Amino acid sequence: MSTDIVSFEERFLPLRDGRTLAYEEAGNLSSKTVVLYLHGFFTVGDASQTSHVLLNKNVHFITPTLPGWGNTSPPPPSTPYRDCLTSDMTMLLSHLYPDSNGRDIKLYIAGGSLGTVPAQILYGASYDKFPFGRCISGMLLLGAFSPFRHHKDYAKHMTWTQYILPGPIGHYIPFNLLTHLMKFVLSRKLTTIEGAEASLRETVFDPMDQAEREEFAKWSEEHGMVPEDTVRKMAKNVMRSISKSWAGFMLTPPLLHSDWGFRPDALDEEHSRPPVLLTASKDDDMSPVAYAHYLAANYKNARIKDVEGGHMSILYYMDEVWAEFLADEQ
Template identity: 85%
Template sequence: MSTDIGSEERFLPLRDGRTLAYAEAGNLSSKTVVLYMHGFFTVGDASQTSHVFLSKNVRFITPTMPGWGNTSPPPPSTLYRDCLTSDMTALLSHLYPDFDGHNIKLYIAGGSLGTVAAQILYGAPYDKFAFGRCIAGVLLLGAFSPFRYHTDYAKYMTWTQYILPGPIGYYMPFNLLSHIIKFVLARKLKTIEGAEASLRETVFDRMDQAEREEFAKWSEERGMVPDDYVRKMAENVLKSTSKSWVGFMLTPPLLHSDWGFRPDALDEEHSRPPVLLTASKDDDMSPVAYAYYLAANYKNARIKHVDGGHMSILYHMDEVWAEFLADEQWS
């Protein structure tokens, strides 16, 4: 059994001259695969993966999404969803050259922004993403609903979100508001100290005392103090925008775009894999209403609730991965 601890970023040259960055961990010879799509301002990082993957004999693969970090942006003439399905097809075909249409077991997962990519892969036509026929389950952590069809999505946004990526930023011509906010953020995120300060302001300083204690306990169990984890996140923030800000600029159009399907109109075969949604009750970045919408519109979905804010699912991830990968949970 070939295993990897996930410390090294890898690079896959693509046919269109672009590059796809990814990391992986677990049993690299396993044909049980978790493909994890990352969230905002980070990259594919397998350096702190769950022990569940080894116990379940899983290969954990986490690509960096188009326009973030060392992964090239989509070609100008290509829809994001088509770029994503093409990139993931290339990656999985590279890692599984003996793929015959059904000989791997694929679990798709995503967190925050990555839930959009995970849903695009879940609903993609099989002629564009043949690996979709192998999907055994979908895990959406702090999910976004498709704003194109979830007509009430803006009701649950904070004012900051309502401006961007909500309706104000989306309908402003030429993506102008994204350019302005990019200019402001780029000045904040030039250094590791600036990235740490921004993370504390937007995420960690908003924790109540109970969640602070839980975060400290979680960190300690992994041989860290909370500051270590904040520093690690800050490092990935810098990596995510080290080449360009295209990933950030694409986010509002992506959230409002056509993902290639309607959740309530997927055919029976696409609806076969179950969808597990997690919802943190006090998460104002990924409101629980989005999970409720998806649970009501996907034919085979359920929600796992946890207490706390945007980061709180982190403390339950070993439990979530074990539940997600347990076949009996889906019977």
């Protein structure tokens, strides 16, 4: 285990276009083994509870806040999301590893829920756009989204709420109007910590069955909290994620339907070399397991790990998942 284990509060990187990138990091900050983790909906890059597996593996854990969420600026109006993302991550890694030239680090890309989209964009990006792509040693997708423009049956697995937004109905109504309406509704709920907690309970925690409630309580206790503390911490991150703007939320439905710059089944041999591990919860109706199975069938070097439970349940298996994902790291 490294003797240089450090954890920072949120840091800020000025970008060349006048924007700002927020990020947190933990682990051995001088390690050339890097885990870049991309967060999900209504949260920010948060390294405060980095898994002991990652610390024991002596990695540098970096978790940036995605464009338009929290303190990270949204993409410039004329720049596609994928180009903004690859530019931002190139600048971040170049800032942290100025002598690497995109060559001498071992990079693991990971994402959860919404974060699986930017993770895949980086995995499939051209090396001209993302030079550090040549360093990728693996990709971990937790509760993955498939590319809707290529996965023709994506809508068959959605709840009615999802079918309306971000599914086909919201996509075909012009000017992102349904997203604007949903923003208006949610903004009234998420202005206070109590409102954010109530929204989380309604969407994430109330649907849990008794077995998963017990698992959630056990996981919270193992991390020095009671379930109420975990919900309160998540609610604080919800509020942080929209503290500057709702740009990240507004970008999400168009992003899911956009061109990510590649097709999973058409990647060349070099891009397909790093293995892909997909982890999917069997009863997750926010990121349906069918999306992970689609990706497992279309990436050339992928395997899938199914776990029991709903949208939150992957959390309870994360130490096991990290250990499997980084099995070759000593």
